[in-house]
Each structure stands twice: as structure tokens, then as C-alpha cells.
């Protein structure tokens with residue numbers, strides 16, 4: 001019996017299996033247990049001898065089983081530790097760090113520049129009614145800017161804002177001058193090519209107080225251009241037209257000097273257009289209940305994608321929305 005038990009125990013390689021073998025010999029119906037029960041049938045002289053022998057057998061098998069149990073436990077522990085083992089000499093797995101989108105970075109930079117000059121950042125809704133987006137901005141029904149071909153209408157008088165200028169209206173309706181705000185956000189137009197996206201980003205600016213002149217506008221925009229593109233930059237105001245400003249300007253920034261890394265994107269004239277601006281039209285003041293005799297102001301609006309393209313010397317505005325990691329990794 002001991003030899004057979006030894007073989008059985010030898011073969012065991014799992015703790016659960018060991019319990020099964022233990023039951024086979026020592027359990028309630030186990031081989032040894034059954035033998036013990038038979039003692040009653042033996043002669044009185046034989047009983048103590050056989051009893052002793054069986055007890056010894058039982059102790060022996062029990063000892064073998066416990067010895068095996070110990071071995072199996074050790075083995076299990078060794079395997080668990082092996083799983084935890086780390087080869088500290090392996091080269092580390094390189095994790096790529098994500099980073100901000102170039103438009104977010106540019107926008108943040110623009111905001112910082114104006115905030116440092118005392119402008120407050122406000123936001124407005126992307127879904128606008130035509131009154132805020134057009135009428136209040138002195139852009140009447142017949143104006144070509146209202147053409148359905150250029151704007152995304154959601155209903156007859158609801159439009160995805162075509163510019164951030166309606167935030168001028170919302171700001172002036174909500175409070176009295178003095179006002180110095182910028183308003184960043186998404187705007188929508190039906191346009192798509194290398195220099196136009198149907199959804200793009202603008203930053204509006206509005207400054208209203210007594211005795212505001214074009215000189216103030218020029219100073220603020222020159223400061224902006226120099227902070228954004230370099231201290232050596234100049235700005236140029238060219239006459240233009242917007243329904244909500246008079247006079248109106250297109251504002252250019254001078255090209256940067258070429259350095260070892262190449263030349264910054266530069267127009268044929270040495271000037272690059274960066275934004276539209278002007279003095280707030282008296283009709284706009286009237287539309288928000290301001291007295292145009294008392295208040296004066298300037299406004300401007302710039303395309304963030306365009307600023308980013310100039311700053312980083314990029315050629316195709318569509319790169320900003322392709323989510324090509326090879327492009328994005330450059331910023």
C-alpha cells in the first residue's frame with residue numbers, strides 16, 4: 001500500500017489533485033480507513049498488531065502527502081515570483097507624448113497678447129439669429145454677405161455664425177462702455193480650398209470708450225503684430241469696406257527677415273494681410289442703444305488659421321483638420 005501511495009503522490013502536480021489522493025487513502029472511505037474498520041473482525045490477539053501497523057501506515061502516508069504539499073506550494077510561489085520578475089536591463093518602451101494642436105497654441109498666444117493689454121475674453125454662441133449676425137451689424141437683407149451661397153442657414157432666420165462679430169453686439173447689449181474685449185471661436189462659411197475651411201477660427205476685438213481714434217486701433221494692432229511675429233514688424237492699414245465699420249481697413253504685417261532657417265511666407269509686396277478692422281459704425285451703436293455722438297470705438301477680426309499659417313509658414317489650411325500625426329508632430 002505504501003509503495004502504491006508513494007507512486008500516486010509522486011505523480012501529483014496540483015494541490016487540488018493532492019487532496020483527491022489524500023481522500024483516496026485517508027478519507028472517510030479511503031483505503032486505510034476501510035482497513036481500520038476491518039480490525040473489529042480480527043481476533044483479539046491480532047487487533048493491536050494490525051492496528052499499530054495501520055496507524056504507522058497512516059502516519060507515513062500523511063507525512064508523504066504533507067511533504068508533497070510543501071513542495072507544490074513552493075513551486076507555486078516560485079512561479080508567481082517568476083511572473084513578477086522584470087528584466088531591468090531591457091530598453092524602456094518609448095511613450096509618445098501628445099501635444100496641443102497648432103490652432104489651439106496660436107489661439108492661446110493671441111489671447112495672452114490681448115489679455116496682457118487689458119482685453120477681456122468673452123464667448124458667444126455658434127448658432128446665431130440673423131439679427132445678431134447681420135442686421136445689428138448694419139448688414140441689410142440685400143447685402144451679398146447674407147447670400148445663402150456663403151452661409152449655412154439652419155432655418156430662415158437662424159444661421160451658423162459667419163464671423164465672431166455678433167459677439168460685439170451681444171457684449172454691447174449686455175453692458176455699458178468702457179469695453180475692451182476679444183472673442184475667440186468657430187465660424188462657418190461655405191468655402192473649401194487650400195486657403196479656406198468651411199469651419200474656421202476667428203478672434204474678434206472690440207474697444208469702446210470716449211474719444212477712441214484710428215491711432216488707438218493702430219497702436220493695439222501694431223503691438224499685437226510685434227508680439228506675435230517679431231519686434232521688427234510693422235503694420236500697414238489699407239482702406240477696405242465692412243458694413244459695420246467706417247472707416248474700414250485691411251491690416252497687413254511686414255514680412256520677417258530671412259534667417260538661416262529660410263524665409264517666412266511673404267507676399268510679392270513685402271506685406272501680408274492678417275486681419276480686417278475699422279472704427280465702429282454709428283449705426284451699430286444705434287442698434288445696441290448707444291449714443292453714437294457720445295461713444296467711439298474700434299473693432300477687428302482675424303482668422304486664427306491664417307495667423308498660424310503665416311507664423312509657421314504653412315501652405316495648405318486643410319492640414320489643420322486632417323489629423324495627420326506627421327503634420328501635428330511639428331508643433
Ligand code: PHE
Pocket residue numbers: 162163164165205242245276277278299300301302
Ligand atoms: N467680421 C469681419 C470678417 O469676418 C472681420 C471684421 C471684424 C472686420 C471687425 C472689421 C471689424 O471678415
